[in-house]
Amino acid sequence: xxARLESRSIVGAWCRGLCPWAFAIxxxxxxxCAAQAPTAPSAPAPPPPRFVVVLDAAHGGDDLxxxxxxxxxxxxxxxxxxxxxxxxLAARGIPVVTTRESDDTxxxxxxxxxxxxxxxxACLSLHGSExxxxxxxxxxxxxxxxxxxxxxxxxxxxxxxxxxxxxxxxLNSTLLQAGMNVTLGRTSLLAVDSMICPAVAIEIxxxxxPDKKATAELDxxxxxxxxxxxxxxxxxxxxxxxxxx
Numbered sequence: 088x089x090a091r092l093e094s095r096s097i098v099g100a101w102c103r104g105l106c107p108w109a110f111a112i113x114x115x116x117x118x119x120c121a122a123q124a125p126t127a128p129s130a131p132a133p134p135p136p137r138f139v140v141v142l143d144a145a146h147g148g149d150d151l152x153x154x155x156x157x158x159x160x161x162x163x164x165x166x167x168x169x170x171x172x173x174x175x176l177a178a179r180g181i182p183v184v185t186t187r188e189s190d191d192t193x194x195x196x197x198x199x200x201x202x203x204x205x206x207x208x209a210c211l212s213l214h215g216s217e218x219x220x221x222x223x224x225x226x227x228x229x230x231x232x233x234x235x236x237x238x239x240x241x242x243x244x245x246x247x248x249x250x251x252x253x254x255x256x257x258l259n260s261t262l263l264q265a266g267m268n269v270t271l272g273r274t275s276l277l278a279v280d281s282m283i284c285p286a287v288a289i290e291i292x293x294x295x296x297p298d299k300k301a302t303a304e305l306d307x308x309x310x311x312x313x314x315x316x317x318x319x320x321x322x323x324x325x326x327x328x329x330x331x332x
Contacts, residue, residue: 137182137206138181138182138208138326139182139183139184139205139206139207139208140176140181140182140183140184140207140208140209140210140211140322141183141184141185141186141201141202141205141207141209141210141211141284142169142172142173142183142184142185142186142210142211142213143169143185143186143198143201143202143210143211143212143213143278144162144165144166144168144169144185144186144187144213145161145162145165145212145213145214146160146161146162146165147162147165147166147187147190147191147192147193148162148190148191148192148193149192150162150192152165152214152215153215153216153217154217155215155217155304155305155306156217156293156301156304156305156306157304157305157306159306161214161215161216162190163190164215164291164305164306165213165214165215166187166189166190167311168213168215168291168311168314168315169185169187169213171311171312171315172211172213172315172318172319173185175315175316175319176319176322179319179323181322181323181326184201184202184205184207186198186201186202195277195278195281196240196278196281198212198278199240199243199278199279199281199282202282202283202284202286203243203281203282203283203284206284207282207284208284208285208325208326209254209284209285209286209287209322209325210279210282210284210285210286210287211286211287211288211289211318211322212276212278212279212286212287212288212289213289213291214288214289214290214291215290215291215292215305216290216291216292217292217293217305218292219270219290219292220268220292220293220294220295220299221267221268221269221270221292221294221295222262222267222268222269222270222289222290222291222292222314223269223270223271223272223289223290223291223292224255224258224259224269224270224271224272224287224288224289225271225272225273225274225276225287225288225289225290226248226251226252226255226271226272226273226286226287226288227244227245227248227251227273227274227275227276227279227280227286228273228274228275229242229244229245229248229275229280230245230248231245231246231248231249232245232246232248233246234246238283240281241280241281242280243280243281243282243283244279244280244281244282244283244286246283247282247283247284247285247286250285251285251286251287253285254285254286254287254325255271255287257321257324257325257328258287258289258318258321259271260321260324261317261318261320261321261324262317262318262321264317265313265316265317265320267294267313267314267317268294268295274288276288289318291305291314292305293305294310
């Protein structure tokens with residue numbers, strides 16, 4: 088019995104002498120591991136929103152639109168202008184999404200859904216008319232409202248009206264610099280009112296002189312090219328101004 092007690096005493100003394108050294112070794116090993124452990128890489132910054140333009144060629148399919156002076160339906164003019172403008176924007180490095188590429192019927196809600204799905208930074212709804220002169224720019228008549236997580240479909244544009252007015256201002260300035268007559272207005276637009284992006288309806292009328300006689304009709308290729316060039320320049324200016332959501 089006395090031998091066992093002495094043995095336990097010796098083992099206990101040995102452990103008490105070893106423990107401080109063991110703790111020191113474990114602590115040093117822990118510090119070494121912490122020093123060698125790779126730091127977690129920081130999360131990359133989210134990319135800036137992609138600048139996308141939506142071109143909405145009004146009418147199409149069974150919806151002929153108005154009848155122009157040369158007898159062609161409005162739907163043909165708006166599609167031709169959309170094709171020209173898309174090509175000019177693509178050449179300037181601006182991605183474009185169109186609501187129609189051919190003579191198709193596209194419902195108004197579908198047009199708005201396309202613009203909303205791609206998170207467009209600008210949408211131009213293209214129209215043609217024989218009345219008036221030059222370029223008519225229309226912004227939704229909805230009163231401005233604060234953005235909402237779930238915006239009512241028919242009034243979604245209310246949260247973007249201020250930006251739409253700014254877009255119309257950029258369009259107006261560039262078109263005037265191109266020597267075109269421009270008229271600004273506000274109206275109810277069923278497709279545009281459901282869009283959450285800056286959106287302007289553009290109605291192109293014949294170019295007229297002081298006597299109100301047409302100097303360039305809508306079927307004039309040179310007139311179409313000047314309009315498309317001016318609109319492309321305006322959208323390029325809009326992008327350079329950093330007009331992001």
